[in-house]
Amino acid sequence: MEGEKKVVAMEEEVKEEVVAVDVSLKQLSKKLDDFAKERNWEQYHNPRNLLLAMIGEVGELSELFMWKGEVPKGLPGWGEAEKEHLGEELSDVLLYLIRLSDMCGVDLGDAATRKIVKNAVKYPAPSK
Numbered sequence: 727m728e729g730e731k732k733v734v735a736m737e738e739e740v741k742e743e744v745v746a747v748d749v750s751l752k753q754l755s756k757k758l759d760d761f762a763k764e765r766n767w768e769q770y771h772n773p774r775n776l777l778l779a780m781i782g783e784v785g786e787l788s789e790l791f792m793w794k795g796e797v798p799k800g801l802p803g804w805g806e807a808e809k810e811h812l813g814e815e816l817s818d819v820l821l822y823l824i825r826l827s828d829m830c831g832v833d834l835g836d837a838a839t840r841k842i843v844k845n846a847v848k849y850p851a852p853s854k
């Protein structure tokens with residue numbers, strides 16, 4: 727029971743911190759680096775393991791949409807708990823993607839920005 731109270735208190739603390747920030751990829755990357763260092767998990771965070779972990783999380787994300795038929799934009803009919811779960815699975819994919827990029831020496835923000843420019847050249851908008 728004491729342990730449970732501690733977990734609830736920790737979650738409240740994290741919630742307060744999370745609400746306050748408009749977070750950047752670089753900030754998330756730093757948090758992930760600290761998280762791994764504090765647990766001595768750097769030894770496990772090699773590119774292959776992170777890629778497999780991310781694919782596992784993509785599977786968990788897919789499960790939320792499985793057998794649902796059409797899912798319209800905005801997810802009408804989904805409950806709050808389901809939407810919160812969706813946010814967690816999307817986050818797991820994002821966090822592993824950022825960590826994977828870091829462990830590969832790729833600046834994801836820079837690479838994604840460049841890719842958007844490249845996409846615009848490949849698929850020009852119709853002129854008005």
Ligand SMILES: Nc1ccn([C@H]2C[C@H](O)[C@@H](COP(=O)(O)OP(=O)(O)OP(=O)(O)O)O2)c(=O)n1
Nearest residue numbers: 761762767770783786815817818819821822825
């Ligand atoms: N070696 C690890 C293990 C976990 N994580 C972090 C990244 C993910 O955001 C989250 C994944 O944790 P779990 O493996 O416990 O997966 P879930 O949160 O999806 O739990 P479950 O699979 O029980 O639904 O934790 C990490 O950075 N490195």
